[in-house]
Amino acid sequence: MSAPLIDVDNLTIRFRTDEGLITAVENVSFDIAPGEVLGLVGESGSGKSVTAKSLMRLNSGNAEYDDTSRITLNVPGEPSLDVLSLKRERDMKPVRGGAISMIFQEPMASFAPAITIGDQMVEQLLLHTDMNKKRAKEISIEMLDRVGIKEPAKRFDQYAFEFSGGMRQRAMIAMALSTKPKLLIADEPTTALDVTIQAQIIDLMKDLVSEFGMGILFITHDLGVIAQTADRVAVMYLGRIMETGAVRDVIRRPAHPYTQGLINALPKLDDLDAPLTPIPGDIPSPLERPSGCVFHTRNPNHVPGSRYEREVPPMTEVSPGHFAALFPEDVPALQEPVR
Amino acid sequence: MSRPLIRIKDLSIHFPLGRRLIGQPPVLKAVDGINLDIPKGSFVGLVGESGSGKTTLGRAILRAAPITHGSITYDDGQRTFDVANIKPRDLKEYRRRAQLIFQDPYAALSPRMTVRDIIAEPLEVMGLTKSRAETDERVREIAGKCRLNLEHLRRYPHAFSGGQRQRISIARALVTGPKFVVADEAVAALDVSIQADILNLLKSLQRDLDLTFLFISHDLSVVAHVCDFVAVMYHGKMMEQAPTRQLFADPQHEYTKCLLSAIPSLDPDDRRPARIYNPEETA
Ligand SMILES: Nc1ncnc2c1ncn2[C@@H]1O[C@H](COP(=O)(O)OP(=O)(O)OP(=O)(O)O)[C@@H](O)[C@H]1O
Ligand SMILES: Nc1ncnc2c1ncn2[C@@H]1O[C@H](COP(=O)(O)OP(=O)(O)OP(=O)(O)O)[C@@H](O)[C@H]1O
Ligand SMILES: [Mg+2]
Ligand SMILES: [Mg+2]
Numbered sequence: 001m002s003a004p005l006i007d008v009d010n011l012t013i014r015f016r017t018d019e020g021l022i023t024a025v026e027n028v029s030f031d032i033a034p035g036e037v038l039g040l041v042g043e044s045g046s047g048k049s050v051t052a053k054s055l056m057r058l059n060s061g062n063a064e065y066d067d068t069s070r071i072t073l074n075v076p077g078e079p080s081l082d083v084l085s086l087k088r089e090r091d092m093k094p095v096r097g098g099a100i101s102m103i104f105q106e107p108m109a110s111f112a113p114a115i116t117i118g119d120q121m122v123e124q125l126l127l128h129t130d131m132n133k134k135r136a137k138e139i140s141i142e143m144l145d146r147v148g149i150k151e152p153a154k155r156f157d158q159y160a161f162e163f164s165g166g167m168r169q170r171a172m173i174a175m176a177l178s179t180k181p182k183l184l185i186a187d188e189p190t191t192a193l194d195v196t197i198q199a200q201i202i203d204l205m206k207d208l209v210s211e212f213g214m215g216i217l218f219i220t221h222d223l224g225v226i227a228q229t230a231d232r233v234a235v236m237y238l239g240r241i242m243e244t245g246a247v248r249d250v251i252r253r254p255a256h257p258y259t260q261g262l263i264n265a266l267p268k269l270d271d272l273d274a275p276l277t278p279i280p281g282d283i284p285s286p287l288e289r290p291s292g293c294v295f296h297t298r299n300p301n302h303v304p305g306s307r308y309e310r311e312v313p314p315m316t317e318v319s320p321g322h323f324a325a326l327f328p329e330d331v332p333a334l335q336e337p338v339r
Numbered sequence: 340m341s342r343p344l345i346r347i348k349d350l351s352i353h354f355p356l357g358r359r360l361i362g363q364p365p366v367l368k369a370v371d372g373i374n375l376d377i378p379k380g381s382f383v384g385l386v387g388e389s390g391s392g393k394t395t396l397g398r399a400i401l402r403a404a405p406i407t408h409g410s411i412t413y414d415d416g417q418r419t420f421d422v423a424n425i426k427p428r429d430l431k432e433y434r435r436r437a438q439l440i441f442q443d444p445y446a447a448l449s450p451r452m453t454v455r456d457i458i459a460e461p462l463e464v465m466g467l468t469k470s471r472a473e474t475d476e477r478v479r480e481i482a483g484k485c486r487l488n489l490e491h492l493r494r495y496p497h498a499f500s501g502g503q504r505q506r507i508s509i510a511r512a513l514v515t516g517p518k519f520v521v522a523d524e525a526v527a528a529l530d531v532s533i534q535a536d537i538l539n540l541l542k543s544l545q546r547d548l549d550l551t552f553l554f555i556s557h558d559l560s561v562v563a564h565v566c567d568f569v570a571v572m573y574h575g576k577m578m579e580q581a582p583t584r585q586l587f588a589d590p591q592h593e594y595t596k597c598l599l600s601a602i603p604s605l606d607p608d609d610r611r612p613a614r615i616y617n618p619e620e621t622a
Contacts, residue, residue, distance in 0.1 A: 043530040044501065166389055194389045194557045199601040199613035221530055224560075224603035228610055247607045265535040267564035269602065272584065276564060278536035282500040 003074040004031035005183055005215045006055060006100075012066035013050055013059065021064075022286045024050045026239045032183065034076070035213040037205075039230030039247065041221055041262070043283055046236040048219045049105060052185045055217070056095050056102060057086060075099050075182050098128045101181035103172050103189045110172050111160035117144075118156030121175045128179045143174035148200055166193050173201060180212055187219045202229050223266060227251055232321075235259050238284070238294040241315070245322030255324040255332050258295045293325065342414055344519055344551045345377035345400060350409035352395055369395040371575035372409070377519075379415070382545060382552045384566030384583070386559060386598065391572040393555045397521040400553065401437050402430070413437065415518045431465050438517040441508055442524040448496040448504060455492040458482060458510045467515060477514055484544060485510040502533035506540065513544065523555045538565050559602050563587050571595050573616075594618075 013025040025047040032038045040048050053059045055071060071083040073095060086092050094100075104110045111120060121140035125131050131139065137156070144152035147170040160168055169189065176184060186205070190198040206229065208214055218229055226233050227247060234244040235258065243256040254260045261279040268274060281298040284290060290297045293308040302308065307327065315323040316331050324331065352370040370392045377383050385393050398404035400411055402422050411422035413433070420433050438461075448457055458478045461467075468474040482492060485506045496504055505525065512520060522541065526534045542565060544550060556562050562569055562583070569586045571578045571594065579592040590596045594616050601613035 043532060164390065195559065195601040195603075196388055196598060196613060196616070199603070200615070202603070203612050222603065223531075224605050227605050227607045228603045251605060251607060262531060263605075265531045266605065267535075267538075267558075267560040268605065269560050269563055269587065272563055272587075276535035276538055278534075278539070279532035282502060282533075283530075 003080065004033050005036075005074060006217075007031045007070070007072040007074070008051075008055070009070040009072075010066070011051065011054060011069045011071065013047075013054060013069075014064045014066075015060075016062040016064065019287055023289060024239055024286065025054070028236075028239070028241055030234050030241070030244065032215040032217060034182070034215050035209055036232070037209060037216040037218055037230045039226035039233040040217060040219045040236060041223060041226055041233060042236035043221065045238070045283055045286065047239040048236060049187055051236075052102065052187050052217060052219055055083065055183070055185060056100050057083060057092055058096070058102075073099060073183075093128075097124060097179060097181075099182045100185065101176040101179055101183075102185040103176045103187060105187045105191075110175075111168070113160055116157050116159055117163070117171050117175075118158075121156075121171075121178060124175055125178055139178055140174070143178045144171065146177075147171070147174045147204060148197075149174070166197050169193055170197075170201065173204075177208060181214060183215045183217065184208075185217045185219070188221075189218075190225060191220070191222070198225070205229065223251065223262060235262070238286070238289060240294055240325065242295060243322075243324040244315075245318070249319060249322040253318075253322075253332075255318040255322070256295075256326060257299045257301055259324075261298075261300070341379065343376035344379040344381075344413065344415055345375075345553075346410075346412045346414075347373055347375040347377075347396075347400070348410050348412075349374060350396070350399065350411060351407045352392070352399055352404055353407045368575045370399065373572075373575075373577045375570055375577065375580065377551060377553060378568070379518075379551055380545075380549060381568055382542070382554060382566045384562035384569040385553060385555045385572065386557065386562055386569060387572035387578075388598075389557070392575040393572055394523055396572070397439075397523055397553055397555055400519075401439055401521055402433065403439075413519070435465060435467065435515045436517050437519045438512040438515065438521070440512045440520060440522040440525045442527055448507060450495060450497055452495070453492065454482075454487065454494055454496060454499075454507055457496065457507060458492075458514050461511060461515050465515065478510075481510045481514045484547065485513070485540065500533070501529050502536055505529060505533075505537050509537075509540065509544070513548065513550075516548075517550070519551045519553070521553045521555065524557070525554070526561065527556065527558070534561070541565065559599065571598065 009029050011025055011028040015022045015024055028051060042048055050059060065084050069084060073081040073083055083095055118140055122136040125136035141152045141156055144155055149155050149167060149170055190201055220226060230247050233247050233250050235242045237258050242258045243250055254263055264277040265279060267276055279298055280300055292310045293313050296302050296308040313325045313327050316326050316328050318324050318331050350370055350373045353366040353368055356365040356367050387393055395404050399406055406423040413420040413422060425433055455478055459474050462474050462477060487506055526537050529537060545552060554566055566583050569583050570580045573594045578594045590599055597614040597616040
């Protein structure tokens with residue numbers, strides 16, 4: 001097997017704040033191969049955006065990476081790059097808009113208000129490719145067209161405020177894809193969109209994966225979107241990965257009570273009488289992270305006094321390639337999916 | 340059948356689109372000739388793409404958007420209001436009976452007020468209670484129904500999670516004892532685990548307090564679960580209205596079919612591209 005495009009190993013990120021040191025991400029490992037889509041799901045505050053930004057070294061100055069954390073970028077045909085060891089701004093060029101591109105959660109913040117959308121797209125291309133200006137404009141207009149923006153040549157000369165929320169999101173996606181990145185990080189790219197436009201964007205991203213062999217880290221809290229786009233999925237809670245594996249395995253046979261809770265809370269169209277079951281309790285503040293398994297305080301099956309209160313459970317294999325943060329005795333026996 | 344709580348007839352709401360010197364100024368038809376009945380005690384879902392006029396329609400019922408043409412009638416058996424022509428002295432009484440739950444639990448709550456004061460504010464602004472003791476009593480009662488305890492009432496909203504904040508917004512909307520509530524994307528900003536809790540809360544409040552809801556949402560799976568009846572809007576027009584089960588099992592309008600086909604399925608092996616609505620083809 002060839003090296004993965006991005007290899008994240010034992011990533012731990014803390015923030016220095018007035019209230020103390022906050023652990024935002026803890027011992028997170030995953031990799032993404034070329035042409036593969038990894039979905040990252042989890043509730044608000046679970047550390048999805050912080051994880052994603054670390055791949056481009058975009059976390060703010062108060063972020064601290066653990067000494068044992070490694071992020072390795074392997075662009076085919078180029079020497080591999082140890083992302084966390086990059087010191088100077090100019091060394092970071094390959095991971096910022098070159099080999100890696102990111103669609104940010106807040107589309108308005110991603111465009112400068114006083115420069116036209118087109119000029120910003122062209123600038124991005126001139127910075128990261130060896131295209132000339134004329135070609136950069138052609139490519140930009142072509143990308144606007146591909147994300148479903150009508151009359152792209154006219155829209156090219158408009159400013160962000162002249163776009164609706166959904167159009168801004170699509171322009172952001174066009175800009176992120178125009179440099180043909182090896183890895184695309186899409187942070188909640190469709191949450192601001194209504195379902196019909198969301199479906200169009202998802203279809204477009206799938207086309208681009210097969211066309212360019214691009215890898216995608218797809219962040220969302222919508223499991224339906226994950227089921228439709230990702231090959232594999234990692235489920236995060238309070239900075240830790242609770243479960244990871246092929247999308248089919250994780251969604252059909254969730255092994256971790258957190259994943260089971262997320263799926264039970266979802267309203268399902270094929271059973272309108274099924275009760276909606278919330279996960280009990282509230283997400284603890286990052287300043288009060290529970291010891292042991294971070295989820296034990298909300299786990300409805302938790303047995304008081306069990307070792308989940310003190311010990312961090314290992315990632316135990318449930319079935320080939322499917323792992324859950326459980327002690328081996330709690331891994332459900334492999335059974336046929338109910339369907 | 341008894342009279343509906345809300346009856347909307349041929350309603351249009353136009354917004355001016357810039358000025359023109361000669362002739363009619365151009366207008367944006369945010370709501371364009373809509374008819375809709377909201378039965379008493381029902382949970383009516385309003386869906387449709389972004390910009391289709393859902394919020395504008397909800398605001399018009401609450402008398403917070405200008406009515407260009409048509410009528411909205413409110414009739415709860417005790418009082419009747421012709422919403423477009425409410426007299427200023429009746430407005431307070433109407434606002435007490437028709438309330439809004441906001442979308443964003445983070446933006447909606449003032450950070451400098453305690454939870455008690457936030458929930459009490461509508462009572463105080465409308466002068467509905469005679470003493471502080473009476474206000475406290477009403478606040479405590481509704482807070483309890485929204486599963487907030489006395490300890491919560493003393494704190495400030497920043498100390499609360501998204502789900503708790505949304506419960507505070509709901510308590511504030513319900514403290515005046517409304518009969519009709521517009522919930523505009525009331526769960527959109529919440530995580531699924533908390534969303535389920537808020538939806539269950541809204542349903543139980545509907546039963547306990549005999550409320551009628553207009554539930555605006557772009558999440559069709561949520562609408563399918565909580566609503567009795569669904570109305571589908573597109574470009575300011577009503578495309579289809581039907582009981583929930585009927586609409587999801589057998590949609591009639593091409594736009595509804597496209598909308599339903601775009602719901603991302605939880606089955607990874609069911610990956611069909613969504614149908615795209617093309618009004619010219621089907622008109
Ligand atoms: N610059 C920072 N300083 C201090 N804490 C931070 C900083 N950035 C993020 N955090 C904290 O790190 C944790 C993880 O945040 P992150 O934004 O990654 O969550 P998320 O999973 O993306 O959530 P959402 O679904 O709401 O986008 C949170 O507790 C957040 O408050
Ligand atoms: N006060 C206003 N002045 C001018 N135009 C307005 C005003 N309020 C709404 N509009 C326009 O009316 C149309 C309908 O908007 P509305 O907010 O009702 O849509 P919506 O269905 O709620 O959309 P979303 O799902 O994005 O919330 C839009 O084109 C909007 O730009
Ligand atoms: Mg985030
Ligand atoms: Mg709206």
